[in-house]
Amino acid sequence: MKQRTPVSKIMSRDVITLNLNDNMELAEKLFESKHIRHIPIVSGKKVVGMLSHTDLMRISFSDLDEDENEINSVVYDLFTIEQVMAKSVVSVTSETTIKETAEILTKHEFHAVPVVDGDELVGIVTSTDLIQFLLDQF
8 A cells, every 4th residue: 555645645625615605595505416425614715614515414403304495495504614624624635645534534523624735725635535545555
């Protein structure tokens, strides 16, 4: 296994993002339509937060069958992305090694970390990316 492989080799470069002015309903649509579980929240190209599908599920009533969409829509109107997102975001650079990135995800119990060079978002790495990298080694 390559010890010093940079995370840029496995990160997703085409990152779906939201900004603080977007709404929770748009976030839900992106999670569902793009089949993703984490969305960096940006101001320009700078990461200011991270929203996970789990964050969204915490405020929704998705286990209800009756008028689920209507109920979620009302609940989503009660919250802003800024209120729900994680504000203390740990990031890595594109030169951070895959091993170091895995250690960060494990230590903080994250499932995704934005890749930031300078102040600019350049990618995202998920636990799935790390598992796929590991599987590719065999």
